[in-house]
Amino acid sequence: MAGGQTKKAGGEGKKGGGETKKGNANAGGGGKKKEVKKETGLGLSYKKDENFGEWYSEVVVHGEMIEYYDISGCYILRPWTMSIWEAMQEFFDAEIKKLKIKNCYFPLFVSPTVLQKEKEHVEGFAPEVAWVTKSGQSDLEVPIAIRPTSETVMYPYYSKWIRGHRDLPLKLNQWCNVVRWEFSNPTPFIRSREFLWQEGHTAFATKAEADEEVLDILELYRRVYEEYLAIPVIKGKKSELEKFAGGLYTTSVEAFIPNTGRGIQGATSHCLGQNFAKMFEINFEDEKGEKAMVWQNSWAYSTRTIGVMVMVHGDDKGLVLPPKVAAVQVIVIPVPFKDADTQGIFDACTSTVNTLTEAGIHAEADLRDNYSPGWKYSHWELKGVPLRIEIGPRDLANSQVRVVRRDNSAKVDIPMASLVEQVKDLLVTIQKSLYDVATQKRDACIQKVTTWDEFIEALGQKKLILAPWCDEEEVEKDVKARTKGEMGACKTLCTPFEQPDLPEGTLCFASGKPAKKWSYWGRSY
Numbered sequence: 333m334a335g336g337q338t339k340k341a342g343g344e345g346k347k348g349g350g351e352t353k354k355g356n357a358n359a360g361g362g363g364k365k366k367e368v369k370k371e372t373g374l375g376l377s378y379k380k381d382e383n384f385g386e387w388y389s390e391v392v393v394h395g396e397m398i399e400y401y402d403i404s405g406c407y408i409l410r411p412w413t414m415s416i417w418e419a420m421q422e423f424f425d426a427e428i429k430k431l432k433i434k435n436c437y438f439p440l441f442v443s444p445t446v447l448q449k450e451k452e453h454v455e456g457f458a459p460e461v462a463w464v465t466k467s468g469q470s471d472l473e474v475p476i477a478i479r480p481t482s483e484t485v486m487y488p489y490y491s492k493w494i495r496g497h498r499d500l501p502l503k504l505n506q507w508c509n510v511v512r513w514e515f516s517n518p519t520p521f522i523r524s525r526e527f528l529w530q531e532g533h534t535a536f537a538t539k540a541e542a543d544e545e546v547l548d549i550l551e552l553y554r555r556v557y558e559e560y561l562a563i564p565v566i567k568g569k570k571s572e573l574e575k576f577a578g579g580l581y582t583t584s585v586e587a588f589i590p591n592t593g594r595g596i597q598g599a600t601s602h603c604l605g606q607n608f609a610k611m612f613e614i615n616f617e618d619e620k621g622e623k624a625m626v627w628q629n630s631w632a633y634s635t636r637t638i639g640v641m642v643m644v645h646g647d648d649k650g651l652v653l654p655p656k657v658a659a660v661q662v663i664v665i666p667v668p669f670k671d672a673d674t675q676g677i678f679d680a681c682t683s684t685v686n687t688l689t690e691a692g693i694h695a696e697a698d699l700r701d702n703y704s705p706g707w708k709y710s711h712w713e714l715k716g717v718p719l720r721i722e723i724g725p726r727d728l729a730n731s732q733v734r735v736v737r738r739d740n741s742a743k744v745d746i747p748m749a750s751l752v753e754q755v756k757d758l759l760v761t762i763q764k765s766l767y768d769v770a771t772q773k774r775d776a777c778i779q780k781v782t783t784w785d786e787f788i789e790a791l792g793q794k795k796l797i798l799a800p801w802c803d804e805e806e807v808e809k810d811v812k813a814r815t816k817g818e819m820g821a822c823k824t825l826c827t828p829f830e831q832p833d834l835p836e837g838t839l840c841f842a843s844g845k846p847a848k849k850w851s852y853w854g855r856s857y
Contacts (some may be wrong), residue, residue: 337554339728343617348639353382353631354589362436362581364390365474369829375710376390376391376394376648376649376650376714377390378390378431379648380591380646380647380648381591384591384592386757387646387648388519388520388642388643388646389520391642391650391651391714392400392520392521392639392642392716394650394771395609395642395650395651395714395715395716396410396412397409397410397412397413397520397638397642397651397851398410398413402425403525404518404525404568405513405514405518405523405524405525405526406450406524406525406526406696407520407521407524408709409528409635411493411659412642412715413635413638413658413660413722415602415657415658416572416638416641416657416658416659417461417528417635417638419560419656419657420556420560420637420657421507421530421583421727422719423560424530424552424555424556424633424797425507425530426803427555428532428549428552431545431548432503432504433503433504433505433532434503434504434505435504435505435506435507435532436504436505437506438472438482438486438489438506438508439485440478440479440487440508440509440510440511441464441477441478441479442476442477442478442479442484442748443474443476443477444474444475444476444477446484446488447448447461447477447484449484449611449612450483450484450578450607450608450611451614452578452607453483453484453577453608453660454484454499454579455577456576456577456578457480457481457512459513459648460476460479460480460512460513460514461478461480461512461513461617461767462477462511462512462525463475463476463477463478464476464477464478467526469513476570478511479510480510480511480512481510481531481632482506482508482510482531482533483533483578483604483630485616486504486533487533487608487611487612487628488612488624489567490533490535490612490614491612491613491614491615492614494535494587494614494615494626495616495617495771496616496617497537497616497617497618497619499616500535500536500616500626501534501535501536501537501538501541501810502534502535503534503535504532504533505530505531505532505533506530506531506566507528507529507530508529508530508531508616509526509528509721510526510527510530510531510836511525511526511529512525512528513525515770517640518578520639521635521638521639521640521642522596522636522639522640522643522857523857526637527634527635527636528794529538529632529633529634529635530632530633530634530636531630531632532549532629532630532631533628533629533630533773534624534628534629534630535609535614535626535628535758536610536617536628536629536814537618537626537627538627539603539605539627540766541673542603542627542628542629543602543603545629546583546601546629546631546749547601547633549601549690550567550583550584550585550601550631551628553565553585553598553599553601553633554567554585554774556599556600556633556637556759557585557587557598557637557640558767559656560656560657561637561640561641561644561654561656561657562589562641562644562645562654562656562763562764562766562767562770563598563640563641563645563767563770564587564767564770564774564775565585565586565587565598566583566585566586566825566826566828566852567583567584567585567826567828567829567830568583568586568825568826568827568828568852569581569582569583569584569826569827569829570582570583570584570600570824570827571803571824571827571851572637572805573805573808573824574811574823575602575823576602576604578604578607578608579602579603579604579605579607579630580602580603580604580605580607581602581603581605582600582601583600583601583602583603583826584597584599584600584601584604584613584826584846585599586598586825586826587640587644588771588774588777588796588854589640589643589644589857590774590776590777590794591643591682592643593777593794593795593796594791594794594854594855594856594857595825595852595854595855595856595857596636596643596856597794597825597856597857598637598640599631599632599633599634599637600631600632600633600850601629601631602629602630602631602632603629604627604629604635605626605627606625606627606628607628608628609625609626610625610630611625614628614650615709615778616627622764629693635725640809641653641657642655644717644770645739645766645770646716646753649710649713649716649773650713650714650715650716650736651714651716652739652766653715653716653717653718654763654766654767655718655719655759655760655762655763656763658694658716658717658718660694660696660712660717660733661693661694661695661717661718661719661759662688662694662695662696662717662718662719662720662755663680663695663696663698663712663717663720663721664684664685664695664696664697664698664714664721664723664733665680665697665698665705665708665709665720665721665723666680666681666697666699666705666722666723666724666727666728666813667705667722667723667724668739669724669725672724672725675727675808676728677723677724677725677728678699680727680728681697681699681722681723682697683720684697684723684733684751685697687751687752688751688752688755691752691756693752693755693756693759699718701758703733705790707721713738716738717738718738718739718759718762718773719735719736719737719738719758719759719762720735720736720738721733721734721735721736722734722735722736722744722763727745727845730745731747731748731749732745732746732747732748732749733745733746733751733759734746734756735754735758737758737762737770738762739762739765739766740765774796776796777794777796777799778791778795778797779794779795779796779797779798780797780798780799780832781797781798781799781841782800782838782839783841784791784800784841784842786841787799787841787842787853788815791815791853791854791855796825796852796854797822797852797854798828798832798844798850798851798852798853799841799850799851799853800834800838800840800841800847800849800850801827801840801841801847801848801850801851802840802842802843802845802846802847802848803848803851804828804840804843804845807840807842807843807845808823808824810842811823811842811853819855820855820856821847821855822853822854822855823853823854823855823856824851824852824853825851825853825854825856826851826852827849827850827851827852828850828851828852831849832850832852834847834848834849834850
């Protein structure tokens with residue numbers, strides 16, 4: 333997929349994504365007058381509803397979020413992306429520190445002996461593990477794995493550091509990269525061979541403490557999605573078939589992409605139980621002086637979050653960024669007409685940026701004189717900036733600015749005297765509106781079914797399906813097998829914590845046995 337996805341924009345034969353260069357001097361070598369670019373060359377070739385995959389590929393490149401790299405499945409994360417990641421990181425890092433979780437860093441290399449110690453866990457990751465086999469021209473005596481996750485890297489040292497009950501709880505987190513050499517279609521953010529994430533690894537004296545933390549962390553993941561990325565998620569528990577390899581149970585937040593009818597696992601919080609403690613001999617002396625094994629958790633969210641945000645909020649003009657994660661919340665654009673006081677307008681733009689910046693709003697002015705205002709509008713719409721401020725001669729004369737929302741194109745004139753207050757209100761309104769609209773679209777796709785025929789019909793309509801289930805692994809495997817096709821098999825996404833009423837005598841939609849719970853089903857990324 334790499335390298336071939338940037339298509340010509342708008343059928344105009346122009347380069348997309350900000351690649352329109354400065355105009356040449358007039359032909360013939362006479363005048364030095366600058367040519368102002370009016371044709372944007374920025375329009376997307378594909379519409380979100382018509383070709384979602386190509387639309388997504390265009391948006392993340394033209395929106396200057398990623399650049400393709402010469403190794404398939406690996407991507408350059410540009411500053412526009414990193415600022416979003418940093419906004420989430422700042423929130424999450426502060427919250428886990430309130431829970432007394434400390435940051436650390438472990439090496440990215442894993443020895444084969446340690447990696448293979450926990451059999452079930454390794455089998456879950458084995459096909460995706462990348463190996464270093466050479467140093468220069470020499471073969472390594474023992475190949476070294478690159479971490480796909482860090483349980484087996486960290487836990488030998490937990491065994492060393494934990495001796496007695498006073499050493500507990502041990503609560504560590506690291507912000508790092510991991511490598512999973514997947515062979516399914518790579519997709520920027522959603523499925524890549526290297527990605528950034530945080531991974532927390534904690535050890536407790538009791539299961540009750542571990543259970544409590546699993547849900548505390550899951551709530552933080554809900555907040556990342558709903559409060560920062562403006563994406564509704566469902567909190568729930570994974571089936572035995574879908575849980576983390578080697579763990580006791582897995583909880584997750586699940587998002588849904590209405591355009592494709594696919595669920596997407598947003599983040600996971602696992603209770604590992606005592607399985608890893610047994611394998612890595614993480615024992616401690618309890619308060620009675622008796623030997624006991626720790627209870628462990630691990631939890632993570634990754635740069636996949638950013639891809640979900642693009643998919644949910646983006647439109648045919650490009651990215652739509654929630655204000656809470658936007659590097660630039662307000663872009664100020666001068667609109668000088670012929671014979672206008674151009675310098676006065678430029679000064680007003682600079683002054684507006686300074687006023688907003690002092691108030692804690694991320695604002696910038698686009699004062700480039702080789703692009704027309706129309707080109708700039710398209711450029712910053714493509715990059716998803718939440719608010720655009722336009723200042724022209726009339727605005728200058730009336731001591732006002734024109735403000736345009738990215739999410740719904742609504743325009744309003746605001747007096748300079750109340751600029752900060754009204755811009756802050758608008759940013760809050762946009763954040764809430766993005767979440768509300770995404771929730772309405774998601775909820776419109778939820779289909780409650782009770783029979784196999786209803787299930788198949790809903791699956792064909794790209795629905796997020798809520799169905800009564802007997803909670804048997806063989807039945808889930810059977811559903812996967814019976815729904816396997818070009819679009820991919822259907823599976824359980826999660827069993828929601830908020831359970832609808834399950835009347836006595838309700839039968840499983842797939843097996844006809846007594847149902848034990850309601851679960852969400854669907855195709856997924």
